[in-house]
Amino acid sequence: MAQSGQPSTGQNLLFLTDEQVRVGIEAMFFAYRGFTADPDRILATKAYGRAHHRAVHFIHRSPGTTVNNLLAILGVTKQSLNRVLRTLIADGLVSSTVGRVDKRERHLHLTDAGAALERELSDAQRDRMRSAYRAAGPEAVAGFREVLEAMMDEDMRLQYVAMRDKTE
Amino acid sequence: MAQSGQPSTGQNLLFLTDEQVRVGIEAMFFAYRGFTADPDRILATKAYGRAHHRAVHFIHRSPGTTVNNLLAILGVTKQSLNRVLRTLIADGLVSSTVGRVDKRERHLHLTDAGAALERELSDAQRDRMRSAYRAAGPEAVAGFREVLEAMMDEDMRLQYVAMRDKTE
C-alpha cells in the first residue's frame, strides 16, 4: 500500500506517492468548501439550502427533465428530492407539467423567478470558478478537468459526459 | 456577465466562457461524489459518518492538535465537532489529554484503533485518487492542484499550504 516514491516503470512516478495523493485529497476538501461558499451565503438569506441549488441548477441545465431523470443525476432518494421540489413549486420557482406522451411523467421547468434565482446563484459560483481558471491558465484547466473526470464513478461520468457534450 | 468567447486580450480566452466554466462546476459536483463514495461505504458499516472521517484524517495529520485548531481547519462549529469527538473518544479511537501549559486546551491523538480506521479510510480514498492521477498523468495533476488551490478561500488556502509544506 505505502509507496515511498521509487519509480517502478520507465517514467517518474513521484506524483503517485502517498504523500502527493494525500495533498490532492486535502486540496479537494478545501477547494470544495470554496466552491460552495458563495451560493451558500446567498441561499442562507432565502430559507433555501444546497439541495435547492442543485435542483435548480440541473432543471435549468435540462429544461423539461422528469423527476426520475433528476433523481438519477442528483443521486438522492425521491423522498429527499420531493421535499425540495415541493417547496420550489409552492414558491413558484419551478413548474411541473404532466407529460404529453406519457402522462405519468412530470416535466420540470424553471419559472422566471426560478431562472432569476438560478442566475444569481450560478453567477456567484461562476465568478469564483472563472477567477480560479484565469489564475491557473488553460493548460492547468485541462488537467483539472482530466483528473476530475477520472475521479468520477462510471455512472456519473456517463451523466456528466452527456451533459458536457450537449453544448460543447 | 455573459462571455461569448471573444478573446479580449492577446491570448485565447475561450476557456473562460460561461459554458466552459459551467462544465467545470458540474465536473466538481460529480467528482466530489466519487471522491467521498469509497470512505462513505466503509463508514456506513460502522455507525460513523463523513464528519468522523474528516476529524480522524486531520488528527492523524496533525497529532496533538487542539480542538480549536481542528475547528479552524474543518470550518464547523465547536459544538458540531464536539459531538463527533465525543463518540470517537468514547469508542477509544481518539485520546484527549489536558494541555500542560494551558489547561483549557485538549490535545488530540489517534489511538492504535483510531490509526487503523484512519488507514482503512485513507487507503480507500487514496486508491481512487491515485487511479485518477495515473490516468490523467503528471501534467494534468499539476493543473488539477493549481485550479483547486486558486478556488479556495484565502483562510483555507493558508491552512492548506501550511499542511502541504509540512512534508512536501
Place this chain on the structure above:
DNA sequence: ACAATACGTCAGCTTTGTTGACATTCCAAC
C-alpha cells in the same frame, strides 16, 4: 386483466450542521 412504471406522500430515523447556556481556566488590569 394485470403487472410494472412514475410520481407523490406519510412516518420515522440518522447525520451533521446550527444557536444558546454554562463551567473551567487563563491573563491582565486594577
Place this chain on the structure above:
DNA sequence: GTTGGAATGTCAACAAAGCTGACGTATTGT
C-alpha cells in the same frame, strides 16, 4: 492579590437534508 473579561471546551435543543419502508394513484404496456 483580586477580579473581570477572554478563551476553551461541554451539554441541550433544534433544523436541514439525507435515508428506509410502506402505501396510494394514475398510467402504461403485455
